[in-house]
Amino acid sequence: MEIIPVLASLASSVSRAGINVLDRRQFRSANNSSALIGYWNNFPPIILMTPTVFYFVAFEILIDFLLSPLVILVSFLIQLVAHAFLYAYKFLRVVDVAIISKVADFTIPLCLIFLGYLAAYSNLTVILMLILVIVLPLSLRSHFEANLSILFLIGALTLQGMIFFGLSYKDLIQTNPVSLIAFAYISLVYRFVLSLFFILLRKKFLDLFCYPHHSISMPTYWLRGLLTTITQLSFIVAINTKNLTLIWLILNSTAFIGAICSYFFLDEKLSKYDLLLLLTVFVLTTSITLILNYA
Structure with missing residues (x-):
């Protein structure tokens, strides 16, 4: 093993966990717009990645991706x-979001089985449905907006996973x-443009020039940008x-690392129940990943 x-x-998992903690801190500090936070979150990593990109990647390749x-x-x-x-970090702890995001690892294959894109293993279907029946109610909260953020997150992750399954990454990019x-890099650029569009749609023109200082400091935004850059590049190497x-086992441990970091840096309490549920979901999602040979 190399x-x-x-x-x-390991670097990718730790950096990703750090990003999760900073994102939670952004919304604990103030009631910010996710479009505004997304705009400022995407700007620093583009700047930081630019030297690496233009050193390693030919301009023609960038244009091909830009026009794809x-x-x-x-x-x-x-x-x-x-x-x-x-949006979920507005209402939920880092450990809660980590657990809820793993629910999509069950909803994605389940939806693909129902749609006929995966062989309908009857036993696997029953297992996935039982897991959802158990895990999803445990994830829900009494607060309506919190539940809305949970369903939005699971839905977005499920939609992304299903479309990614349908797309051939070998047609999209060479490995x-x-x-x-x-x-x-190009995906970051388009994400920045999309965030810019949402801000202009809300007619918040001053937000383009004034970062939300009441959320986190400007150096912290650049720290997040650095963590994003490390996450992207180290993932590619990994x-x-x-x-x-x-x-994949190491990358799947990001939830654990994020929960521990939130305990130390955000003073978010972790109960034995939280850790047990997190461990259970980790084992189940890892098993499903290995069974379906996602790697």
Whole structure:
């Protein structure tokens, strides 16, 4: 087993967990718009990734990705999920969002089975439905908007997963580092443009020039941008290996790392019940991933 992909997957998981903590902090500090936060979250990583991109990627490749309808579609889906996460962080703890996001690992294959895109394993279908019946009610809250954010997040992740399943990534991008870097960069650009569009739609023109200082400091936004850059680039290094089993296990541990970080940096309480539910969902989603051979 190569050590570099393992280290890269660890770096990606830790960085992703750090992003989750900062996103939760943004909404604990003030009642901000997810469109505004998305706009300022996407700006720093574009700047930070630009030197790496123009060093490794030919200009013609960037233009090809920029003009690709599939890249635009995927970027829209990614930003939709990002908005769903930000909306959820308004009402829920990091550990809650981590657990709820894993529900999509059950809803995606279940929807694909019902639609006939996956072989309808009767036993697997029953297991998935039983898991949903148990896990989903445990995730719901008494607050209406909190439940709305939960359903929005699960729905966005499920939609993204189903469309990604239908798309052939080999048609979208070649699985080599240069193409992956180009794709990651252009998708960030389109996500930034989409956030810009939402702000202009709300006629909040001053938001384009004044970052939400009442949320987190400007250096913290750049820290988040750095973490995003590390997450993107380390993920690309991590998945470029023949043995993905261990890599996916490490990447799937982001929820644990995020929960621990939120405990230390946000003083969010973690009960034994939280940890048990998180561990249970982790084991179940890992098992489903291995069974369906997602890797």
